[in-house]
Amino acid sequence: MSVLDLPRLWRPETHQALFRRILDVAARPGQIADLSDLLDDRAAALAALATFCDNTQMLADLTGALSDTDLAFLDVRTAPVDQAGFILARGAEAPRFAPRLGTLDAPEGGATIVVMLDSLTDGTPLTLTGPGIAAQAGLSPSGLAPAWLDARARWCADFPMGVDLVLADQTRLAVLPRTTKIKGA
Amino acid sequence: MRPDRESWASALASADAAKVAALADRIRDRATVTPLAPPREGLMLMQARDSVAGAAFHLGEIPMARVHLRLTAPEGGAEGGAALMSDDLALVTRLAILDAALCADLPEAPEIEALMAQGMAVRAEVHARRALALDRTRVDFQLLSEDDA
Structure with a gap:
């Protein structure tokens, strides 16, 4: 028995499992990863940040959903939204910010935006095409303001620069890399 | 008398390790321990300052472990923490539990203070021995100018 039991979300073996599942759905846009067995009632968006962030990264929390303890466990520096490599935002609120898009030399500098939604399956159907999708795939996010898709199209217009979106409801998430084309908004 | 809080961890780290572990585990078993930050162990750069020019330099890497937690017992609770030049995360976790228990003045406080007194005596003895060795x-x-005077 260890002296101090960490909450499940913060254990290394949980992070390894989360990484594998997120990597799989990032490679196959439109597929949904169910994380419910790893979360212990915490949000999937927090699990995504726990997987992505460490003390070399900068995070902007636009939701106020992260507690001081969450930030301490993420061990991430906070930063203004235009400087952050990772952004946590609510899908119901239209984006009114300018994220990092990277540069032609360093497109990996584009931000990853974790968007908290009501559901990934009960909303307006979107048709996805692009790398990682055989013909086309679908996703029906609920609680995603239409302005998000307009903003994403603008941010990703100059590929390879752009942003990557992680859409998360309470227990599941899907990834929309900047390479994915979206129709049906 | 309790020393300053910043000395608690080093004093307890010098006390009887088995007694420290037994007391911390006894407190942990009857209380709720919630980590407030991920426990860390690893190497960190130790910065020192030279005694002539006062310039900062990196002396080298040292093992370091730190723990920050909240202890909640029926009598009360407090935040506790410990950071020590050590790679023994279990020891540092136990020191953080004792730190919180002493802060909260739990019934075990006199036992913690007794262990702390023992650890401080051990440290004083080590310091005295080192001072003696250093003194040798x-x-x-003697400067030439002093001979001339």
């Missing part, structure tokens, strides 16, 4: 290396320089 002391040299007196």
Whole structure:
């Protein structure tokens, strides 16, 4: 028995499992990863940040959903939204910010935006095409303001620069890399 | 008398390790321990300052472990923490539990204070021994100008 039991979300073996599942759905846009067995009632968006962030990264929390303890466990520096490599935002609120898009030399500098939604399956159907999708795939996010898709199209217009979106409801998430084309908004 | 809080961890780290572990585990078993930050162990750069020019330099890497937690017992609770030049995360976790228990003045506080007194006595003895060894290396320089005077 260890002296101090960490909450499940913060254990290394949980992070390894989360990484594998997120990597799989990032490679196959439109597929949904169910994380419910790893979360212990915490949000999937927090699990995504726990997987992505460490003390070399900068995070902007636009939701106020992260507690001081969450930030301490993420061990991430906070930063203004235009400087952050990772952004946590609510899908119901239209984006009114300018994220990092990277540069032609360093497109990996584009931000990853974790968007908290009501559901990934009960909303307006979107048709996805692009790398990682055989013909086309679908996703029906609920609680995603239409302005998000307009903003994403603008941010990703100059590929390879752009942003990557992680859409998360309470227990599941899907990834929309900047390479994915979206129709049906 | 309790020393300053910043000395608690080092005093307890010098006390009887088995007694420290037994007391911390007894407190943990009857209380709720919630980590407030991920426990860390690893190497960190130790910065020192040279004694002539006062310039900062990196002396080298040292093992370091730190724990920050909240202890909640029926009598009360408090935040506790410990950071020590050590790679023994279990020891540092136990020191953080004792730190919180003493802060909260739990019934075990007198036992913690007794262990702390024992640890401080051990440290004082070690310091005295080192001071003696260091004293043997002391040299007196006589300057020519003093001979002329």
